[in-house]
Amino acid sequence: MHISYEEELKLVEGILTAADFPVEDARTIARVISHSDFTGVYSHGLSRLTRYMRQIKAGSLNPHPNFQKVLDSGAVMVFDGDSGSGIVSLNKAYDELLPRARELGIAMATGRHNANIGCGSYYGWRAAADGMVALVTCNTYAFTSPFGGADRLIGTNPIILGVPGGESYPIVMDISTTFVAMGKIQAAEREGQAIPDTWAKDYDGAPTTDPSKAFSLSPIAGHKGYGLAVMVDVLSTMFSAACFGTDIGLFSKLEKENTGFCLILIDPSKFMPLADFKAEVDRYAHMMKDGRKAPGVNEIFLPGEIEFRKFEAMRQTGFEVSDKLASELTELSVTLGAIEEGADFGALVRHFAD
Amino acid sequence: MHISYEEELKLVEGILTAADFPVEDARTIARVISHSDFTGVYSHGLSRLTRYMRQIKAGSLNPHPNFQKVLDSGAVMVFDGDSGSGIVSLNKAYDELLPRARELGIAMATGRHNANIGCGSYYGWRAAADGMVALVTCNTYAFTSPFGGADRLIGTNPIILGVPGGESYPIVMDISTTFVAMGKIQAAEREGQAIPDTWAKDYDGAPTTDPSKAFSLSPIAGHKGYGLAVMVDVLSTMFSAACFGTDIGLFSKLEKENTGFCLILIDPSKFMPLADFKAEVDRYAHMMKDGRKAPGVNEIFLPGEIEFRKFEAMRQTGFEVSDKLASELTELSVTLGAIEEGADFGALVRHFAD
Numbered sequence: 096m097h098i099s100y101e102e103e104l105k106l107v108e109g110i111l112t113a114a115d116f117p118v119e120d121a122r123t124i125a126r127v128i129s130h131s132d133f134t135g136v137y138s139h140g141l142s143r144l145t146r147y148m149r150q151i152k153a154g155s156l157n158p159h160p161n162f163q164k165v166l167d168s169g170a171v172m173v174f175d176g177d178s179g180s181g182i183v184s185l186n187k188a189y190d191e192l193l194p195r196a197r198e199l200g201i202a203m204a205t206g207r208h209n210a211n212i213g214c215g216s217y218y219g220w221r222a223a224a225d226g227m228v229a230l231v232t233c234n235t236y237a238f239t240s241p242f243g244g245a246d247r248l249i250g251t252n253p254i255i256l257g258v259p260g261g262e263s264y265p266i267v268m269d270i271s272t273t274f275v276a277m278g279k280i281q282a283a284e285r286e287g288q289a290i291p292d293t294w295a296k297d298y299d300g301a302p303t304t305d306p307s308k309a310f311s312l313s314p315i316a317g318h319k320g321y322g323l324a325v326m327v328d329v330l331s332t333m334f335s336a337a338c339f340g341t342d343i344g345l346f347s348k349l350e351k352e353n354t355g356f357c358l359i360l361i362d363p364s365k366f367m368p369l370a371d372f373k374a375e376v377d378r379y380a381h382m383m384k385d386g387r388k389a390p391g392v393n394e395i396f397l398p399g400e401i402e403f404r405k406f407e408a409m410r411q412t413g414f415e416v417s418d419k420l421a422s423e424l425t426e427l428s429v430t431l432g433a434i435e436e437g438a439d440f441g442a443l444v445r446h447f448a449d
Numbered sequence: 450m451h452i453s454y455e456e457e458l459k460l461v462e463g464i465l466t467a468a469d470f471p472v473e474d475a476r477t478i479a480r481v482i483s484h485s486d487f488t489g490v491y492s493h494g495l496s497r498l499t500r501y502m503r504q505i506k507a508g509s510l511n512p513h514p515n516f517q518k519v520l521d522s523g524a525v526m527v528f529d530g531d532s533g534s535g536i537v538s539l540n541k542a543y544d545e546l547l548p549r550a551r552e553l554g555i556a557m558a559t560g561r562h563n564a565n566i567g568c569g570s571y572y573g574w575r576a577a578a579d580g581m582v583a584l585v586t587c588n589t590y591a592f593t594s595p596f597g598g599a600d601r602l603i604g605t606n607p608i609i610l611g612v613p614g615g616e617s618y619p620i621v622m623d624i625s626t627t628f629v630a631m632g633k634i635q636a637a638e639r640e641g642q643a644i645p646d647t648w649a650k651d652y653d654g655a656p657t658t659d660p661s662k663a664f665s666l667s668p669i670a671g672h673k674g675y676g677l678a679v680m681v682d683v684l685s686t687m688f689s690a691a692c693f694g695t696d697i698g699l700f701s702k703l704e705k706e707n708t709g710f711c712l713i714l715i716d717p718s719k720f721m722p723l724a725d726f727k728a729e730v731d732r733y734a735h736m737m738k739d740g741r742k743a744p745g746v747n748e749i750f751l752p753g754e755i756e757f758r759k760f761e762a763m764r765q766t767g768f769e770v771s772d773k774l775a776s777e778l779t780e781l782s783v784t785l786g787a788i789e790e791g792a793d794f795g796a797l798v799r800h801f802a803d
Contacts, residue, residue, distance in 0.1 A: 199524040200522060201523075241738075245740065245742060245743050249737075254680075268677070300741065316674065320669075322752040323622070325620060326610045329610070329612050333726060333733075334717065335720075336729070365523060382695060387653075388597060390655050395595050395597045395598045398679050
């Protein structure tokens with residue numbers, strides 16, 4: 096069944112409100128989850144809701160956190176998320192940081208004790224829409240090892256950049272510092288396929304092609320990806336006294352994530368008129384796109400361009416919710432008392448859309 | 450012949466002063482060049498001096514630039530290097546930015562119209578010694594293509610991080626966003642060896658194993674490395690109106706580099722007592738180093754640790770100047786009138802050491 100962007104927003108808001116999230120926070124999470132599905136990043140979309148509910152039940156995700164600003168000095172701030180959703184914490188930190196960055200040109204907020212921040216590119220889009228450049232990092236459940244190591248001590252540690260464009264799309268990079276996500280390896284295992292030996296290592300730290308033996312994810316580009324992942328750990332945890340390494344809970348046991356984030360906002364209009372900045376971004380984008388193409392390549396894309404186009408296309412078609420996901424969400428809503436037993440997914444969507 | 454760290458400092462200062470650099474700038478460059486050789490990064494050490502002289506002769510490197518601060522507002526600054534050494538510009542920008550970062554917690558300086566910044570890890574060491582965290586990027590001569598492209602439009606675009614440690618070494622990452630440097634491919638060509646097809650692409654943009662056909666360097670990790678290189682371009686050029694892509698001169702023609710840099714300094718002591726921050730860095734380093742090792746690995750290193758150890762070891766042994774490099778530098782010094790014809794390298798070193 097296809098649902099529209101607006102329907103997904105209302106659906107997520109409805110389910111989360113039923114799960115006891117404050118309506119404002121439910122709306123924030125709904126925006127990030129819908130962004131994720133409508134840019135094709137299904138791993139952080141509707142499919143995550145069930146896990147969030149299991150985290151709440153396990154006491155590792157707090158729907159009513161005492162979110163606090165614990166430091167505010169000069170151009171820097173620190174926030175404590177009290178084990179709440181990282182999506183809510185990071186968006187609130189953004190709200191507080193934006194005027195400071197506009198005032199001083201650059202400002203930085205870090206956060207501790209947060210669950211997952213959701214789809215990273217959302218924050219790049221948000222900053223670009225505000226005419227700001229954003230640099231965002233967060234650490235995550237530990238799934239990778241230091242270079243030369245075998246223990247899981249470092250997360251998939253994404254790096255996110257958002258840059259406002261003029262006539263071009265904004266430039267938005269959102270990459271993890273591992274080759275692939277664990278989900279991709281699990282998918283290979285379900286299908287009985289071997290994986291490239293660059294993706295993961297076994298328990299002993301040796302490269303493996305057997306997905307069932309994959310224990311730690313390999314960083315991109317060996318020691319360089321390891322270096323970048325360490326950079327993300329430093330920025331995301333050291334300034335906020337957030338957890339890292341073995342201090343972070345285990346994903347498999349639904350333990351508290353307690354991870355940290357770092358948000359740096361830069362205001363181009365402090366440097367030049369915003370229109371001039373955007374014109375330079377356009378000139379850059381055109382220079383890249385207009386260059387000669389490699390064999391078999393029809394078009395060169397700037398980072399994030401494919402997601403902007405996908406979003407535009409999917410706003411037309413809607414997002415296709417699989418039967419499996421539809422019944423999962425319907426069951427969840429029945430359990431939460433949001434809709435009566437026996438209702439189908441279409442009824443659920445209509446229930447919240449009205 | 451082995452020369453000591455102090456001898457190399459004096460030697461470089463002497464040659465550059467003879468080449469008409471102001472003595473203070475010559476000293477700054479000498480520190481970065483000596484750092485490079487004594488941490489094992491020979492590509493940015495003494496071997497670079499001849500190229501610098503050729504750049505000066507070609508009018509693309511200005512030894513007497515009118516270095517100017519063109520913007521200073523809140524937590525951000527912009528500098529114009531007037532085609533001077535990027536080493537001098539970036540160090541001067543650092544001097545100016547440091548008190549601002551200490552005052553506000555974070556501050557950012559960008560620069561335009563600069564030649565090469567030299568060995569990147571130097572700036573990470575410098576910040577760590579000042580108890581600061583530094584994030585440095587710069588764009589370079591264009592040697593790589595956008596993902597899917599064939600034209601050379603993007604530099605090797607390094608990312609540098611410096612983090613002060615306590616009992617541990619500082620954490621210093623200094624990575625280019627390409628798989629290898631062009632020098633490594635040229636070395637393979639000289640030795641008649643094939644290169645892995647991940648290193649470079651030919652003129653048409655197809656992967657090649659023939660070093661003589663290598664035209665553009667491949668980014669690390671495909672689209673992820675491309676994204677990181679674009680991030681470096683944005684940070685280093687957009688805020689300072691520095692050159693990018695085809696606006697940058699050609700390396701092969703000794704044209705002006707006119708590249709940009711971005712320096713972000715963060716003061717940990719704005720967030721917590723510096724000793725507490727350093728203790729967390731130590732705890733992090735120990736956690737990584739104490740984990741289980743992969744097969745064949747004796748020790749896990751933090752980013753930059755190997756260079757700190759190499760520096761300590763080479764301070765004992767001195768840096769071995771090859772016969773080829775020794776005569777190159779001696780000839781150069783004769784040409785500059787710094788020493789009389791017929792003198793050998795040993796005499797040159799003693800000449801400046803006294």
